[in-house]
Amino acid sequence: MRQVILFNKPYGVVCQFSADGKHPTLKDYIPIADVYAAGRLDTDSEGLLILTDDGRLQHQLAHPKHKLPKTYWVQVEGEMTEDALVALMRGVDLGDFVTAPAHAQSIAExxxxWSRTPPVRFRLSVPTSWIALTITEGKNRQVRRMTAKVGFPTLRLIRAKIGNWTLDSLAPGQYRQLSVMELKNI
Incomplete structure (x- = not known):
């Protein structure tokens, strides 16, 4: 039977099972053989990661041509402006490519x-704010590059949703396997 696992990847964890010598890996959290991440999160990003033993599903979830929406909670340096949100929604020229239009809105924390270890750097003279950003791409460090380009560097990045799957109540480092009924809806 196909396995699908939702995992809340903590900050500092590498999205691979083999040891890299510097950081904890998925193997330190998920004791299930023959599952692989469908997509990646940078070591300094947190949140929802989907793992599966189904190669076809893994490809469908990870490949950009399927344009599966991914929603991120992003803490940025400064008070996000309406102009910056509009720029994110229109698409941002990052030099090597122009992002597809995104859905962006200001949100409360x-x-x-959960708290993060190490904590996010704070500067007393510079406020922070949160946005929810939904993209259908997923290029290397795309969200961080997008917020920086519109003048609001990312301080903390948490993937909250992939398609219809969410973090729900998973704490960092926790995972859950989808039930047989949930798998029927894939």
Missing amino acids: PDGL
Whole structure:
């Protein structure tokens, strides 16, 4: 039977099972053989990662041509402006490519958000704010590059949703396997 696992990747964890010598890996959290990440999150990003033993599903979830929406909670340096949100929604020229239009909105700090180790750097003279950003691409460090380009560097990046799957109540480092009924809806 096909396995699909939702995992809340903590900050500092590498999205691979083989040891890299510097950081914890998926193997330190998920004791299930023969599953692989469908997509990646940078070591300094947190949140939802989907793992599966189904190569076809892994390709469908990870490949950009399927344009599966991914929603991120992004803490940025400064008070996000309406002009910057509009720029994100129109698409941002990052030099090597122009991003597809995104959905962007200002949000309050997400409820139940866990603390991060190490904590996010704060400067007393510079406020921070949160946005929810939904993209259908997923190029290397894209969200961080997008917010920086519109003048608001990312301080913390948490993937909250992929398609219809969400973090729900998974704490960092926790995972859950989808049930047989949930798998029928894929």
